[in-house]
Amino acid sequence: MKAPSRSTALSRALENRNFLGLLFMLPAAALLLIFLTYPLGLGTWLGFTDAKVGRVGEWVGLENFAFLWGDAVTRLALFNTLFYTVIASIIKFALGLWLALLLNKHLPFKAFFRAIVLLPFIVPTALSALAFWWIYDAQFSVISWALTRMGLIHRYIDFLGDPWNARFSTIAANIWRGVPFVAITLLAGLQTISPSYYEAASLDGASPWQQFRHVTLPLLTPIIAVVMTFSVLFTFTDFQLIYVLTRGGPVNATHLMATLSFQRAISGGNLGEGAAIATAMVPFLLAAILISYFGLHRRAWQQGSGDK
């Protein structure tokens, strides 16, 4: 290919899509490489050092990880994180799917409902968590007040002071925040399913449950996989809710990996140790992503090959 009319090297370069592509990519790529890729590597490296606030760390190999493995609090935080993620994700999925199915019915003011439902997801989590903190207050909780008036309980519930109560209370707040996301994204998936499938199924005598099980669910699986991957990632790395509601207490019962790494690294000054905890989260995140990725691919392959 010749470039006869254009004379300068610059204008020729600007015709070249590789050069131009590089130029257009430059701002975003530079920012992401400096403030995302580099810190990602730096964080992993810090996990293998004894860095403290104000002191450059020395390489200590697996020492941090060995220490953390034997550390009861870290183990508890790992347990809490898994418990929090599994329970919250399952309930978020069930409630989110239910809400999506409800919103997909022919309703008056449908758009309005859909807009309202997403509110918990768009307001700052730290601020809605404060509202939950107040709702969970040991002395003036409105839930306790209502339950006492109904005669169901006789003493105010200590929502955040007892380890298991605190775990379930934080999970409830997390579900409150996550259900709208799951519901609205699944609703978008539901709306892409053609109604003729349901008509065909009901003509064949399929019950509502059978329609759900054999029409809705299979067609919704790809989007469920993606939505739940996001949901699991957000839940596993949650920080704000715990930080505001309990700061990891009582007696570390609600510490998650993220809050513990913050406590060790920023409040405690042990950057190396905190970074090691954060790095330890990566394999779990990768596992979640890979499971959903290969799950999706199997799905695509099935859909491509069969008539299902």
Add this chain to the structure above:
Amino acid sequence: MTTAQATEQPVDSQGMNYLVSLPRRICTVYLPLGVFLFVLLFPFYWMAMTAFKPDAELLSREGNPFWISNPTLAHVKKLLFETQYPEWLWNTILISVVSTFVSIVFSVLAAYAIERLRYRGSRYVGASIFLAYLVPPSILFIPLATMVYKLDLFDTRLALILTYPTFLIPFCTWLLMGYFKSIPFELEECALIDGASRFQILVKIVLPLAVPGLISAGIFAFTLSWNEFIYALTFVSSSEVKTVPVGVVTELVEGDIYHWGSLMAGALFGSIPVAVLYSFFVEYYVSGLTGAVKE
């Protein structure tokens, strides 16, 4: 997925719905929906009630807590005149607007390059953008904190303006790639033949057609930066530089006596701006949310 996406429009998927009787419908649809709405909205109602309720009513177990007998503006007054709340509000607006703007500009260029210029390796770059989107701030804040400190940015707004794009750019780029993909190539080819440069094509042809995408990305990026917490908590320590979520959580919660009224007023006024903005652009927001999850 491909055929399903083509017919994307609000359709009532229960084709035989009219067969379901009204009482049954009330039990299976309206009642559960009512409970969902009640639970999802109650914390906001409670925030608003608490923000305007006098302390005497707040700290009493008598009477009906769901209503206010003597509404008061004392908490709001305290929040506005005795704390640095107005400054936090200003910081949040400034940081959110600047980082959103920067991210949108960078993302438009990157998304156009990946989706339209199709330079060598653009597919891999597109995939890594998506992966970057999955990197959670909770594993980045420690190394970023050390960098912020070294760059002498600790306790400045610039620290947040520079770090927020790390989660905004991947999201916006991914979203805009989807929008750019839907613009016909023929339009660009015509312009190229007429002698337009790539930059002119981007500004005069692609961007006007991608306005809904730009609004989606902008709204989403703005709320994400407004809601950001962990970076703002870690990289900033002076009260006058804090953002609303961090300021309310760290500065208004002091000591053993909680000032629930002003705390809830702070939470309410920190939530209202995003809620109002969201209410104007619900459709864009939802399409951004679902668009980012699809593909």
